[in-house]
Amino acid sequence: MDVVLEAEQLGKRYGRTWALRDCSLRLPAGRIAALVGPNGAGKSTLLHLSVGLLRPDAGAVRVFGERPYDNLTCSAEVGFVAQDTPLYRDFSAAELVTAGGKLNRRWDDALARNRLAQLGIPPDLPVGRLSGGQRAQVALALALAKRPRLLLLDEPVASLDPLARREFLQSLMGSVADAGTTVLLSSHLLADLERVCDYLIVLNAARVQLVGGVDDIVAEHRQLIGPRHTDGPIGGVAAVIRASHTDRQSTLLVRVNGEITDPAWTVREVSLEDLILAYLADGDTSASHAAWGVPA
Numbered sequence: 499m500d501v502v503l504e505a506e507q508l509g510k511r512y513g514r515t516w517a518l519r520d521c522s523l524r525l526p527a528g529r530i531a532a533l534v535g536p537n538g539a540g541k542s543t544l545l546h547l548s549v550g551l552l553r554p555d556a557g558a559v560r561v562f563g564e565r566p567y568d569n570l571t572c573s574a575e576v577g578f579v580a581q582d583t584p585l586y587r588d589f590s591a592a593e594l595v596t597a598g599g600k601l602n603r604r605w606d607d608a609l610a611r612n613r614l615a616q617l618g619i620p621p622d623l624p625v626g627r628l629s630g631g632q633r634a635q636v637a638l639a640l641a642l643a644k645r646p647r648l649l650l651l652d653e654p655v656a657s658l659d660p661l662a663r664r665e666f667l668q669s670l671m672g673s674v675a676d677a678g679t680t681v682l683l684s685s686h687l688l689a690d691l692e693r694v695c696d697y698l699i700v701l702n703a704a705r706v707q708l709v710g711g712v713d714d715i716v717a718e719h720r721q722l723i724g725p726r727h728t729d730g731p732i733g734g735v736a737a738v739i740r741a742s743h744t745d746r747q748s749t750l751l752v753r754v755n756g757e758i759t760d761p762a763w764t765v766r767e768v769s770l771e772d773l774i775l776a777y778l779a780d781g782d783t784s785a786s787h788a789a790w791g792v793p794a
């Protein structure tokens with residue numbers, strides 16, 4: 499398996515607070531990976547570490563085998579669109595495309611211009627006068643024109659309307675499938691991610707909760723509905739991720755390690771969205787409650 503991005507016990511902290519901690523994961527080549535987690539989970543921090551904008555405080559991240567902060571050569575292979583799509587606001591989209599051509603060796607000028615023309619982006623207006631969604635499209639066109647082998651996108655569709663979001667993700671998938679690009683994109687829009695991503699990284703409270711291929715992850719989890727459950731083991735269940743109970747009935751989201759044969763349980767498949775929400779539901783907020791001076 500070719501690994502494009504690898505983190506080992508990776509950590510970054512601000513003062514005494516860890517923004518990312520003990521993060522270990524491997525992103526195989528050619529995958530479209532979703533990076534999900536609640537606000538403040540550490541998603542942007544992981545992306546910034548991966549592109550060399552931040553230096554790790556613990557462990558290491560490697561992109562194409564190199565440490566991005568210490569070795570800028572790998573940045574030529576990486577496209578990055580930051581959360582607020584920072585662009586020189588006084589430049590027009592056409593000027594930014596021309597500048598990109600002068601700054602990058604493998605620049606695909608026609609790709610950027612065709613893409614922006616198709617989307618009806620005015621070439622000569624300063625990008626500061628475009629809408630937030632149009633600016634996001636310009637930033638993505640510039641990132642794709644770089645012909646990166648790894649594309650990192652921090653909430654790329656947050657400012658797009660639903661139709662533009664669908665178009666954006668479809669055309670992104672088309673562009674990266676043709677080029678075999680590996681993609682890591684963060685988003686809060688779980689339904690969108692379910693349609694386009696085949697790999698998943700879930701972060702919560704600075705830590706990795708779940709990582710792997712979407713099909714494998716879905717196959718490893720089930721929902722069980724049955725009589726009210728106390729804490730005893732259930733055959734075929736490796737871990738209970740989330741449990742809810744009424745007086746007589748329990749609903750469990752579980753990770754399985756075998757067949758569940760006990761007829762007391764009704765066994766159902768789980769959607770990726772429900773699964774992600776179950777892993778995110780148990781974030782430890784005790785530190786935050788302490789900071790606000792209220793009981794957890």
Ligand SMILES: Nc1ncnc2c1ncn2[C@@H]1O[C@H](COP(=O)(O)OP(=O)(O)OP(=O)(O)O)[C@@H](O)[C@H]1O
Pocket residue numbers: 512516517518535536537538539540541542543544
């Ligand atoms: N420059 C900074 N100085 C201090 N703390 C920071 C800084 N940047 C991030 N943090 C903290 O690090 C943690 C992780 O932030 P990060 O931006 O990586 O989260 P995120 O998952 O991308 O969140 P969001 O979904 O809201 O964009 C948060 O607690 C945040 O407050």
